[in-house]
Amino acid sequence: MKKILLAVCLLPLAVMAQKAQLWKIEKKNKAIEWQTINDTATITLKTNTKGALNISYLMPEKVTKSSQSIILMDEDRQELSRINVQENKAPIDIHQMWVKSHKKTVLLYSISLPKDHLIARRARIGTVFIGRINWEK
Numbered sequence: 001m002k003k004i005l006l007a008v009c010l011l012p013l014a015v016m017a018q019k020a021q022l023w024k025i026e027k028k029n030k031a032i033e034w035q036t037i038n039d040t041a042t043i044t045l046k047t048n049t050k051g052a053l054n055i056s057y058l059m060p061e062k063v064t065k066s067s068q069s070i071i072l073m074d075e076d077r078q079e080l081s082r083i084n085v086q087e088n089k090a091p092i093d094i095h096q097m098w099v100k101s102h103k104k105t106v107l108l109y110s111i112s113l114p115k116d117h118l119i120a121r122r123a124r125i126g127t128v129f130i131g132r133i134n135w136e137k
Contacts, residue, residue: 026054041131060088071109106133
């Protein structure tokens with residue numbers, strides 16, 4: 001009975017932990033807040049925005065034995081570009097992203113690959129959804 005009660009009490013905490021953001025987006029060294037739209041982390045940018053977005057992992061110590069990449073995809077899950085995370089930063093030119101996305105929504109995914117080639121051959125590689133970028137005029 002105690003185990004069932006413990007499981008019922010801890011389940012909401014586990015669900016909240018899964019929804020917590022693992023990535024941070026900055027523009028000109030100022031953090032951009034994620035908004036939640038339809039249970040999805042979303043950022044809205046104006047189409048005439050200049051500069052770059054810097055995407056960084058909030059806990060870089062957890063991924064020291066792997067190499068991270070950010071994948072930009074359109075709504076049809078067609079890859080637009082892939083940016084390697086170096087020194088825990090992945091700079092993305094905002095104007096280029098808008099041009100490549102054909103003025104539609106951009107979906108951000110991360111992919112992690114172990115640095116050890118022997119482990120990488122055996123590892124299952126999958127993308128993890130980070131969030132979405134919407135464009136507004």
